[in-house]
Amino acid sequence: WAGWTAWRRRDVTGDLWLLRALALAAPMGFIAIEAGWIVTEVGRQPWIVYGVLRTADAVTPMPGLMYPFLLFTLLYCFLGAIVAWLLYRQIIRSPRADEWSRIYAPSSKVIRA
Numbered sequence: 374w375a376g377w378t379a380w381r382r383r384d385v386t387g388d389l390w391l392l393r394a395l396a397l398a399a400p401m402g403f404i405a406i407e408a409g410w411i412v413t414e415v416g417r418q419p420w421i422v423y424g425v426l427r428t429a430d431a432v433t434p435m436p437g438l439m440y441p442f443l444l445f446t447l448l449y450c451f452l453g454a455i456v457a458w459l460l461y462r463q464i465i466r467s468p469r470a471d472e473w474s475r476i477y478a479p480s481s482k483v484i485r486a
Contacts, residue, residue, distance in 0.1 A: 386392075
């Protein structure tokens with residue numbers, strides 16, 4: 374879409390539909406990773422005989438597993454909060470729309486080799 378917009382010699386930064394599509398596409402990578410993880414974990418179940426042996430009966434109990442689970446959950450929540458804060462800070466500090474033309478304006482000095 375950006376390529377088509379640029380090919381039509383339009384301003385890519387001013388195309389609201391492109392900007393909306395990019396904003397909606399932002400979580401797609403996370404969704405793909407999580408979907409792949411779910412498919413992988415569901416695929417680990419074939420060693421359970423369907424209708425004969427339940428997964429809960431086949432798993433060996435692991436005492437003390439709650440502590441590492443909670444630790445990793447807290448770690449990922451902490452890291453997620455840091456990422457959200459960094460993204461928010463990046464958005465706040467980014468140039469406004471009227472500043473883009475000044476930043477990316479063609480230079481008046483032409484350097485020839």
